[in-house]
Amino acid sequence: MIHPNDRWNIVATEPYLKAMGISGKVIISGAAACALGALAAGCKFFAGYPITPSSEILHLMTKHLLSFGGAWHMPEDEIASIGMCIASSLCGKKTMTATSGPGLSLMQEELGAAILNEVPLVVVNAMRVGPSTGQPTKPSAADINCMIHGRHGDAGDAVVILSPSSVRECFSMTVAAFNLAEEWRTPVFVALDGYLSQLEERVDIPPHVAVYQRVTDSCGAPFGKEGIVSGFVPVGGVHPQAYTGVMHDSLGNRGSFLPEVAETFIAHLLAKHRNIIPALKKDDHYAFFEKGNAPDDTELLLVSYGVAGRATKDAAAELRSERIKTTHLNLPMIWPLHEELFEAHQRIPRMVVVENNTGQLLPFLAPYFPNAKKELFAKWNGTPIQTGELVRFCEQLFKKEEKETAHKCEMLSSMQKNLSPQTQMRGIVPWHEYPAEAPFVFVEEKREPENETGISVLKPYSFCPGCGHQSFIDALLPMLEEHGLTNKNTIFVSGIGCGSIVSTTLGVHLIKTSHGRALNAARAVRLAYPERTVVVISGDGDLVNIGGNHLIHTAHDRKRFPMLCVCLDNANYGMTGGQPSATTPLGANTPIPTPSASPFDLKKLLFDGCEIDFFARVSVADHEYLSEVMRKAIAASRKTFAFVQVFSHCTTHFVKNNRDLFSRDRLKELREIWERE
Numbered sequence: 001m002i003h004p005n006d007r008w009n010i011v012a013t014e015p016y017l018k019a020m021g022i023s024g025k026v027i028i029s030g031a032a033a034c035a036l037g038a039l040a041a042g043c044k045f046f047a048g049y050p051i052t053p054s055s056e057i058l059h060l061m062t063k064h065l066l067s068f069g070g071a072w073h074m075p076e077d078e079i080a081s082i083g084m085c086i087a088s089s090l091c092g093k094k095t096m097t098a099t100s101g102p103g104l105s106l107m108q109e110e111l112g113a114a115i116l117n118e119v120p121l122v123v124v125n126a127m128r129v130g131p132s133t134g135q136p137t138k139p140s141a142a143d144i145n146c147m148i149h150g151r152h153g154d155a156g157d158a159v160v161i162l163s164p165s166s167v168r169e170c171f172s173m174t175v176a177a178f179n180l181a182e183e184w185r186t187p188v189f190v191a192l193d194g195y196l197s198q199l200e201e202r203v204d205i206p207p208h209v210a211v212y213q214r215v216t217d218s219c220g221a222p223f224g225k226e227g228i229v230s231g232f233v234p235v236g237g238v239h240p241q242a243y244t245g246v247m248h249d250s251l252g253n254r255g256s257f258l259p260e261v262a263e264t265f266i267a268h269l270l271a272k273h274r275n276i277i278p279a280l281k282k283d284d285h286y287a288f289f290e291k292g293n294a295p296d297d298t299e300l301l302l303v304s305y306g307v308a309g310r311a312t313k314d315a316a317a318e319l320r321s322e323r324i325k326t327t328h329l330n331l332p333m334i335w336p337l338h339e340e341l342f343e344a345h346q347r348i349p350r351m352v353v354v355e356n357n358t359g360q361l362l363p364f365l366a367p368y369f370p371n372a373k374k375e376l377f378a379k380w381n382g383t384p385i386q387t388g389e390l391v392r393f394c395e396q397l398f399k400k401e402e403k404e405t406a407h408k409c410e411m412l413s414s415m416q417k418n419l420s421p422q423t424q425m426r427g428i429v430p431w432h433e434y435p436a437e438a439p440f441v442f443v444e445e446k447r448e449p450e451n452e453t454g455i456s457v458l459k460p461y462s463f464c465p466g467c468g469h470q471s472f473i474d475a476l477l478p479m480l481e482e483h484g485l486t487n488k489n490t491i492f493v494s495g496i497g498c499g500s501i502v503s504t505t506l507g508v509h510l511i512k513t514s515h516g517r518a519l520n521a522a523r524a525v526r527l528a529y530p531e532r533t534v535v536v537i538s539g540d541g542d543l544v545n546i547g548g549n550h551l552i553h554t555a556h557d558r559k560r561f562p563m564l565c566v567c568l569d570n571a572n573y574g575m576t577g578g579q580p581s582a583t584t585p586l587g588a589n590t591p592i593p594t595p596s597a598s599p600f601d602l603k604k605l606l607f608d609g610c611e612i613d614f615f616a617r618v619s620v621a622d623h624e625y626l627s628e629v630m631r632k633a634i635a636a637s638r639k640t641f642a643f644v645q646v647f648s649h650c651t652t653h654f655v656k657n658n659r660d661l662f663s664r665d666r667l668k669e670l671r672e673i674w675e676r677e
């Protein structure tokens with residue numbers, strides 16, 4: 001029985017059914033059921049890039065989200081989509097994106113950032129045959145490994161994967177995915193396949209669903225300890241909060257060099273992940289786990305997930321009728337796994353794992369069935385598993401095959417033989433053997449709401465002596481004050497690199513993204529807080545090289561995304577050793593050869609090409625003019641995308657080898673403002 005309390009609301013589905021034109025027991029697709037589930041679960045932001053077979057979710061969310069108080073965007077790629085979702089979630093919104101294999105590959109970098117920052121987030125993945133473009137419309141469950149282990153680093157697998165097998169479950173599991181994401185502060189996948197996404201079935205949508213409300217604690221510690229989920233501290237709340245991609249303690253203080261911070265925080269993420277299944281098994285709001293024991297007479301256990309569960313269920317019934325005592329176990333949640341999921345099946349002598357791929361889940365399942373003889377029924381050719389072929393495979397195992405089916409069974413067996421020994425049975429250490437308890441640098445005390453909202457330097461500068469970025473901060477702070485920018489009305493965003501460190505030295509609301517992704521987060525913040533000023537400060541490598549695609553698309557959509565974007569242009573990659581960037585002058589002396597073409601002219605690219613309304617060039621050495629530029633840029637950023645290229649000298653790498661190109665006198669000449677009415 002579901003019950004409301006301070007964390008759970010009972011939500012009527014009728015308004016969402018009505019909006020989507022669904023009534024009674026209707027026929028809808030798996031994709032439509034996911035969109036309906038997201039709306040009912042309280043999704044308030046969706047960003048997605050079109051890709052078959054998930055595009056219908058994009059169409060439906062963009063059509064209906066606005067009328068339920070939400071926002072959406074279709075940016076230039078999947079990296080931007082998930083980056084926007086993460087930033088919107090950090091601003092307090094429930095968010096979702098939808099994609100398929102190639103898009104999921106692009107999203108992996110940002111999924112790591114979401115895991116590290118314990119960001120509630122739902123990702124629908126409509127799987128298809130791969131790798132690469134593969135077979136775009138053919139169903140497959142081939143992304144299991146990619147969803148579990150696609151990220152670099154430890155605890156990259158601290159995600160949840162739900163696996164619906166019907167259109168009805170697409171609805172209920174999308175609702176459950178939002179609940180899990182919010183309750184456990186983690187990314188949750190809804191793993192469809194191309195078949196289920198487009199499959200249309202008659203569905204009886206329940207009149208009410210239980211929806212978990214995000215628990216916000218603006219003055220608490222933003223990160224948990226020892227596997228315990230903390231309250232959520234929003235960017236833009238009563239206390240300035242920085243979310244970065246760096247390993248941190250429970251207050252979010254960056255610990256780039258501290259072994260104890262990495263040790264305790266990774267242990268915390270693993271412990272949190274391990275706690276999910278035992279907690280869900282006791283919670284009636286999550287009713288999809290099978291209860292009770294397998295029948296005592298079971299000779300064969302068929303284990304399946306996703307659409308394969310449909311044929312497997314029928315196969316189990318057929319095999320029983322043919323006197324092979326078969327039990328079917330379908331897994332609604334395929335990650336994390338935990339011994340409590342399988343305790344009812346410990347005496348099983350033989351099992352077949354049924355997968356629409358080369359057997360990606362079997363190695364993870366195997367340790368939980370130490371006494372069973374394990375077989376794999378694997379099919380990865382882009383067609384769904386059929387009941388008959390699975391029955392024949394199992395009959396052969398029990399040496400009951402008939403003559404005419406032998407050939408087909410041999411064919412299937414030869415598919416199994418093609419698998420590498422590692423794939424057939426990898427020797428793995430079950431993840432639940434990781435340490436349960438770990439000391440954690442955790443601050444219990446509540447923080448006071450900030451009464452002083454002025455922006456000031458929080459930490460000592462970490463720039464090299466003489467670095468131009470330090471001069472920029474010295475000039476920036478009075479300008480912020482003069483123009484009324486405080487922590488009450490301003491949110492900062494930056495990426496990676498020396499220029500991005502400017503924001504982390506300040507005590508501000510900050511989202512510091514993965515390399516090059518600042519403008520994705522900034523666009524989402526803009527939509528979440530339309531009344532505030534969004535200030536992006538990053539470097540030339542971050543904004544123009546790796547983030548160049550995001551830059552031109554944000555500039556192109558200048559009216560929808562008014563913000564101030566400051567490019568601290570030091571003409572090289574300072575943090576990584578002085579390599580040339582897109583703005584390095586021709587003929588510069590750098591550790592590796594510069595391109596033979598002229599550097600990017602950002603004024604031509606953005607003001608002339610993308611037709612932004614405000615562009616300025618100025619040097620950090622030109623304090624007076626910098627102040628004038630910033631005054632005008634801040635004013636312009638209230639209505640449009642305002643870009644300021646600030647030449648800032650890198651003393652460690654660039655200036656010492658290129659004194660003529662970056663002299664103070666020369667940079668002072670590069671001063672101009674271009675502005676449209």
Ligand code: SF4
Nearest residue numbers: 464467498574650651
């Ligand atoms: S490497 Fe260059 S840009 Fe980076 S902090 Fe040092 S001087 Fe500044």
